[in-house]
Each structure stands twice: as structure tokens, then as C-alpha cells.
Amino acid sequence: MSAILSGVTILELAGIGPVPFCGTLLADLGADVIVIERAGAANRSQDVAARLMNRGKRSLTLDLKSGEGVEIALELGAKCDALIEGMRPGVAERLGLGPEAFRELNPRMVYGRMTGWGQSGPLATAAGHDLNYLALSGAAWFAGTAGMPPVPPPTLVGDLGGGAMYLAVGVLAALLNARSTGIGQVVDAAIVDGAAHLSTLLLSLRAAGQLSDERGRSWIDGSPWYRCYPCKDGKFISVGALEPQFFGTLMRLLDLEAEFGPSTQFDRSTWPRMEQRLAEIFASATRDTWCDRLEGTDACFAPVLTPGEAAGHPHNVARGIYSSSRGFLEAAPAPRFSGDARSGKAREAPLPGAHTIEILQEQGLSDLAMEALRNKSVI
Numbered sequence: 001m002s003a004i005l006s007g008v009t010i011l012e013l014a015g016i017g018p019v020p021f022c023g024t025l026l027a028d029l030g031a032d033v034i035v036i037e038r039a040g041a042a043n044r045s046q047d048v049a050a051r052l053m054n055r056g057k058r059s060l061t062l063d064l065k066s067g068e069g070v071e072i073a074l075e076l077g078a079k080c081d082a083l084i085e086g087m088r089p090g091v092a093e094r095l096g097l098g099p100e101a102f103r104e105l106n107p108r109m110v111y112g113r114m115t116g117w118g119q120s121g122p123l124a125t126a127a128g129h130d131l132n133y134l135a136l137s138g139a140a141w142f143a144g145t146a147g148m149p150p151v152p153p154p155t156l157v158g159d160l161g162g163g164a165m166y167l168a169v170g171v172l173a174a175l176l177n178a179r180s181t182g183i184g185q186v187v188d189a190a191i192v193d194g195a196a197h198l199s200t201l202l203l204s205l206r207a208a209g210q211l212s213d214e215r216g217r218s219w220i221d222g223s224p225w226y227r228c229y230p231c232k233d234g235k236f237i238s239v240g241a242l243e244p245q246f247f248g249t250l251m252r253l254l255d256l257e258a259e260f261g262p263s264t265q266f267d268r269s270t271w272p273r274m275e276q277r278l279a280e281i282f283a284s285a286t287r288d289t290w291c292d293r294l295e296g297t298d299a300c301f302a303p304v305l306t307p308g309e310a311a312g313h314p315h316n317v318a319r320g321i322y323s324s325s326r327g328f329l330e331a332a333p334a335p336r337f338s339g340d341a342r343s344g345k346a347r348e349a350p351l352p353g354a355h356t357i358e359i360l361q362e363q364g365l366s367d368l369a370m371e372a373l374r375n376k377s378v379i
Contacts, residue, residue, distance in 0.1 A: 018163035019086035027056030028333030039063035061353035078105035118190030146216025162194030224275035235287035236304035
């Protein structure tokens with residue numbers, strides 16, 4: 001873990017999808033993230049997914065359907081810097097845990113809300129998933145080949161990229177604002193918003209006429225020098241030789257300079273033949289052969305690896321990007337900081353409710369709350 005956010009306390013209302021990852025990211029950066037899990041969660045064994053998504057956090061269990069449980073959550077949240085939740089619009093309010101309830105106790109607290117469609121709009125309360133949000137935002141349109149339906153991108157594009165990362169940035173920005181103004185903000189982080197914002201580079205290419213709404217007609221989704229190819233052994237490689245000098249290097253290293261000079265790179269009439277030749281060449285040898293020949297050059301080349309293979313790649317090993325020390329593959333915290341010797345190191349995840357008494361005692365909650373805990377009526 002890092003110590004960059006040391007002294008910042010985040011309350012997380014347990015859920016699925018982007019919010020747990022946002023909490024993990026903040027915990028990896030050194031925040032004290034306290035996750036409220038449902039009452040009874042301590043009775044189940046902790047699964048691998050929870051160990052990944054709750055690493056570095058502290059856990060307590062509360063029955064948020066009881067008045068006492070809600071009162072304890074409010075007391076606890078009032079002593080935190082921020083709260084993050086991922087319920088449908090209106091659900092937190094119905095529980096008595098909406099932004100206004102906390103604002104009365106702590107005007108400085110930042111309240112981070114994560115949804116797919118956002119807190120407002122005609123679809124705000126409708127069900128949906130990552131792919132739906134990406135589809136509506138326009139971000140999924142270019143994920144595919146000409147004449148075929150778009151391919152669902154990995155959930156890291158929507159749930160995590162357009163969702164969790166924007167929630168984290170929004171919360172951190174609001175925390176900085178609260179320090180200077182003394183007033184907290186409600187952060188409305190919607191995946192559809194974030195996915196659209198992530199499309200800014202694509203929109204800039206579209207505005208410049210370099211990206212067509214007809215899939216497969218632009219360099220980013222149709223050129224033969226920016227894509228993946230199968231190899232002789234059934235594995236895959238990627239090339240991304242966008243700039244002319246890199247295109248020239250790729251052609252030279254593949255002995256194609258005589259066939260495809262600089263003027264052919266953006267000449268779409270040459271692309272079918274160029275694609276055919278590149279496909280033939282890459283299919284003639286194994287992925288490892290191409291790694292030996294092209295990796296580390298300015299041809300903009302990389303093998304397409306499975307997560308397990310990625311963990312063993314020399315570059316990733318040298319940077320310590322992956323670890324299996326806990327019995328399963330996980331990525332190290334990112335980014336890293338020059339003045340923080342602990343950055344890049346992950347902490348273990350707690351069992352559900354492991355810190356319930358500890359957290360509530362150190363926060364100095366009311367006698368009524370502690371009595372309810374002693375009676376096991378809300379955990």
C-alpha cells in the first residue's frame with residue numbers, strides 16, 4: 001500500500017461492481033477505508049473475489065435495515081472524510097443514509113455516489129450493466145470490425161474506467177475543495193458520463209476527420225498496422241505502428257519496405273493487400289519467434305498475453321506488476337510515488353466484520369450504539 005492518503009478516512013457501503021474497486025484503489029493509496037458489510041456476512045467464508053476487492057480495507061458488519069444499524073452508520077460516517085455507495089437513486093435516502101442525513105452531522109463530508117445512468121435523467125432508476133452504459137454513451141460503437149456488431153469490451157472500460165476511476169477522482173477533488181471551503185460535495189459519478197468522457201480522444205479524431213462513424217474505415221479500427229494477428233502456434237501478437245517512423249521500422253523489420261513505402265501507410269487502397277501480407281507473415285512463425293525479432297524495437301510491437309502469461313513476462317516481473325503470494329493472481333497497486341517506499345505493495349483483505357468493535361470503539365460512538373453491538377442486535 002501507499003501512505004499518500006494517510007489520514008483520510010473513507011466509509012464504503014458494500015456493494016458490487018465499481019464501488020468496491022474504488023474503495024480498493026483508495027485503500028491502495030493509503031486511505032483508511034472502512035467497508036460496512038451486511039449483517040450476517042461474517043458467517044460466510046471469504047471468497048477470492050472479496051479478498052481482491054477488499055484488500056487493505058477494514059470491515060464491520062451492520063444491519064442497515066434496522067434503526068439502530070442506520071444510527072450507528074450515521075454516527076460513523078459523520079466522523080469520516082467521505083462516503084462511497086453504489087445504490088440505485090433514492091435507495092440510500094429510503095434507508096436514511098442519503099447525503100442530507102450525513103450533511104446535518106458533518107457539513108464537510110464528501111458523499112460519492114456511483115451509478116450506471118446517473119442520479120437524474122429518464123433512465124436513472126432503470127436496471128443496466130456495463131455494456132448498456134457503454135452502448136448508450138457511444139463508447140462501444142468502435143469496439144468491433146467492419147460489418148459486424150460491436151464486441152462487448154471488458155468491464156474495465158465501463159465499470160472501472162468510466163465508473164470507479166471517475167468516482168475516485170471526483171471524491172479526491174471534492175476532498176480538496178472541502179479542505180479549503182469547509183463544505184462537502186455530493187459526487188454524482190455515472191458510468192455513462194465517464195465512458196463518454198473517456199471517449200474524448202476518439203471524439204477529437206472524429207472531429208478531425210480521422211475517425212469515421214462507419215466502423216472499420218479509420219486507422220484506429222481498420223488499418224493493417226494497428227491490430228492483432230494470429231501466429232503459427234495459434235497465439236497472437238499486436239502491432240500499433242501509428243507514426244511514420246514506427247511504420248517504417250515495422251516494414252523494414254518484416255522485409256516489406258520495397259512493397260509498402262511511406263506513402264502507402266494512410267492510403268486505404270493499399271490496406272487490403274498490406275493486411276494480407278502481414279497476416280501471411282505473422283502466421284508463418286510462432287509468437288515467441290516474433291517476440292525475439294520485434295519486441296523492444298520501435299516497431300510498436302507486443303505479444304497478446306493471458307493474465308497468467310503477463311505475470312511472467314520479464315518486463316512485468318521487473319516492475320513487480322503482478323503477485324500470486326496470496327494464492328491467486330493480483331495486480332500491484334498503481335500508480336507509484338517516488339517518495340513513498342510502501343507504494344506498489346498490497347495489504348491483506350479482512351474477514352467480514354473483523355474490525356466491527358475496534359472501529360466503533362475508536363470512533364467513540366454513543367453508549368446506545370455500543371450497547372446494541374454488545375447485544376449483537378445489529379451485526
